[in-house]
Amino acid sequence: MGVTSRFARLLLAAVVAATGAVAAGVAQAGAEERIVGGSLANIEDYGYTVYLSTQDGFQYCGGTLVSQDKVVTAAHCSAGKAASEILVVGGREDKDSVEGTVSPVRGIWVHPGFTDIRSGADISVLTLATPMPYDTAPLATPDDTPLYRPGVVGVILGWGRTAADGAVSPQLRRASVPLVADTSCQQAYPSFLPASMVCAGLPQGGIDTCQGDSGGPLTVSGVLVGVTSWGEGCAEPNRPGVYTRVAAYADELAAQI
Ligand code: 4AZ
Numbered sequence: 001m002g003v004t005s006r007f008a009r010l011l012l013a014a015v016v017a018a019t020g021a022v023a024a025g026v027a028q029a030g031a032e033e034r035i036v037g038g039s040l041a042n043i044e045d046y047g048y049t050v051y052l053s054t055q056d057g058f059q060y061c062g063g064t065l066v067s068q069d070k071v072v073t074a075a076h077c078s079a080g081k082a083a084s085e086i087l088v089v090g091g092r093e094d095k096d097s098v099e100g101t102v103s104p105v106r107g108i109w110v111h112p113g114f115t116d117i118r119s120g121a122d123i124s125v126l127t128l129a130t131p132m133p134y135d136t137a138p139l140a141t142p143d144d145t146p147l148y149r150p151g152v153v154g155v156i157l158g159w160g161r162t163a164a165d166g167a168v169s170p171q172l173r174r175a176s177v178p179l180v181a182d183t184s185c186q187q188a189y190p191s192f193l194p195a196s197m198v199c200a201g202l203p204q205g206g207i208d209t210c211q212g213d214s215g216g217p218l219t220v221s222g223v224l225v226g227v228t229s230w231g232e233g234c235a236e237p238n239r240p241g242v243y244t245r246v247a248a249y250a251d252e253l254a255a256q257i
Contacts, residue, residue, distance in 0.1 A: 035162055036235035037207030038175030043093035043100070047135030048224075049157045049172060049217060050090040052077055052126075059095055059168065062158045062216020063088060064224050066139055068131040070257045073215035074227050074244065075114035078124040083108050090132040093172045095159060103130035109256050111249065117230040120196030122244045124215075125256040137217060137224040139254075140247040147220040148247065150181035154200050154220045156228065156241070160212030164234040168212040175207045179220075180240045188238055196248050198226050201240030209241045210234035218243045 043049065050071055052061040061077035071088055078086065083105040091100030106129045113121035140147055157174045161167065177200040185192045185199035192199065200218060201208055209216070209228045218226030218241075226243025233239055246253070 035156075035158070035160070035169065035173035035175050035207075035213075036164070036210050038156070038173040041093075041157060041172045041174035043091060043172055046155075046157055046172070046174065046217075047091065048137040050088050050132070051092075051095070051159055052215060053087045053089055055085065055087065057087075059089075059159050060212065061214050062160070062212075062228060063126065064217040064227070065090060065132055065134055065136050066224065066253075067136055067257050068133070069128040071126040071128065072139070072224065072227060072246075072253065073124050073126060074117075074229055075110045075122045075124045076117050076229070077215040078108050078126060079110045079114060081108065086126065088126060088128055088132075090134050095170050101130060101132045101134075103128040103132065105129065111252065118191040120193045120244075121249075122229045123227055123246070123249050123253070125253065137219060137222065139250060139257075140220075140223050140225045141250040142247050144223060144225070144247055147223055147225050148179060148198060148245075150179055150184075152179045152220055153177070154179055154218045154225060156200070156209050156213070156216070156218050158209060158213030158216040158228065160214070160216075161210040161234065164210060164236075177201050177207050177218075177241070179225075185240055185242070188240060189232070189242065192242065194245075196245055197229065198243050198245045199240040200226070200243060201231075201235075203238060205235045205237040205239065208235035
């Protein structure tokens with residue numbers, strides 16, 4: 001072997017090593033960044049995003065302020081609980097701060113059709129004892145079919161886990177995810193019900209809601225189209241997040257709000 005080919009082999013080795021390092025770096029950055037796959041968000045930009053906590057301050061779900069004293073959340077966040085067990089926190093980006101408003105719950109409406117997350121109707125309305133002076137999100141209605149088109153990009157928000165087996169976030173996080181066609185979500189999950197659910201996520205995974213984000217918003221153009229409900233794991237390929245289809249419950253929600 002001549003000098004040239006030895007040099008070529010060295011160069012090749014260096015390129016391979018560098019490529020490996022870059023790949024490892026990317027994988028590591030991905031692991032660190034996971035809301036899953038999101039970034040920090042300002043509460044001022046998403047004033048409608050609230051969280052539910054226990055009386056001892058443990059954040060366990062999200063919610064969306066839809067009027068000054070009504071919060072839409074998931075039924076599985078409120079069903080079987082007494083109003084006195086839930087506090088709603090609004091206007092607070094950092095769970096370790098004391099900013100914003102903490103309100104007791106005056107009333108809980110759980111969709112009467114709710115039994116479990118995989119059977120639909122995972123939606124609930126909380127009435128606040130203390131009205132909150134923050135932005136509210138409008139609810140999707142049956143006229144909003146364009147907002148549900150596959151590929152339309154939605155925003156997910158929450159304080160939930162930043163990895164499937166990781167810790168919840170002390171800070172509000174957000175990410176963008178495209179809505180998934182009902183046919184492909186049906187392929188991912190045989191129990192998917194297109195009339196009452198909508199899916200969002202990337203085929204390759206990497207961006208998703210996770211434990212603790214349940215009940216929180218999926219918005220498109222600032223309109224509440226989904227409520228974080230369930231999924232298999234978090235951010236896995238071909239396992240999109242499943243959200244309650246808000247437009248399907250427009251009449252019942254309007255009657256509560
Ligand atoms: C949960 O348990 C949960 N990846 C929320 C969202 C998803 C999975 C689980 C979607 O609150």
